[in-house]
Amino acid sequence: MKLTFLGAAREVTGSCTLVETGGHRFLVDCGMEQGRDVYENAGLPCAPGEIEALLLTHAHIDHSGRIPYLYKNGFRGPVYTTDATADLCEIMLEDSAHIQEQEAEWKNRKAQRSGRxxxxxxxxxxxxxxxxxxxxxxxxxxxxxxxxxxxxxxxxVGHLLGSASITLRVTENGETQTIVFSGDIGNRNQPLIRDPHDLIRADYVVMESTYGDR
Known part of the structure; x- marks a missing residue:
């Protein structure tokens, strides 16, 4: 099994991890980098059409915002996530696309005047x-x-409606390993949102760097 960190490495947005195991390739999250570009996120080492599936922790754009970009470039695999995350993505991804279309239209008006x-x-x-x-x-x-x-x-994990940690169990060459992708972890005693459910066992944990000092 091989993990490749394509986003949110050394910074906290644009979460995206490529998992390769048993001849399969899939992603955990596919987020849009937000804010100042301190470290440029790595590109996919393969064509989007070669990604067979995607696991999504939650709907925030820094975790989900490039899923339509994958689709535009050939991704046709399933996107596994919770019911509430799917409902929120239907709203948020369309809104993200609308903003991008508006920004492109504005930039192109300026480009037309300047010959770019x-x-x-x-x-x-x-x-x-x-x-x-x-x-x-x-x-x-x-x-x-x-x-x-x-x-x-x-x-x-109580971050927002539908948010989750992902527990991945992989059996390869007769050995089973458990990997937890933390996602964003919420606070306790919040209105509408359940308290985070504690996980007690994993062989490896891939944790959001936002929470690395807690």
Missing amino acids: DPVEPDYTVQDAVSVMTQFRPCRYEEKIEIFPGVTVVFTD
Whole structure:
């Protein structure tokens, strides 16, 4: 098994991890980098169409915002996430695309006056609408086999509606390992949101650097 960190390494936005195991390739999150670009996020080491699936911790744009970009460039695999995250992404990704289309239109008006080449948005509203057909809503604590020998469980971590840590169990060459991707972890005693559910066992933990000192 191999993990490649493509985003949110040395900074906290644009979360995206490539997992390769058993001849399969899939992503955990595919977020948009936000704020000042201190460290440029790495690009995919393969064509988006070669990504077979995506696991999404929650709907915030720094975790989900480039999913329509994957679709635009050939990704057609399932997107596994919780029911509430799928519902929120339907709103948020379309809104993100609308903002990008508006910004591209504004930049192109300026480019036309100055003789510069036009720009395109990373993705369009139609891309955001189309990729939603690939979402596969899951229940908390439901064990889902995404490939032979690869199972995933979403656990409520109280960050926002639908947010989850992802527990990945991978059996390869007769050995089983458990990897937890923390996602964003919420606070306790918040209105509307349940307290984070504590996980007690993993062989490896991939934790958001926002929470690395807690």
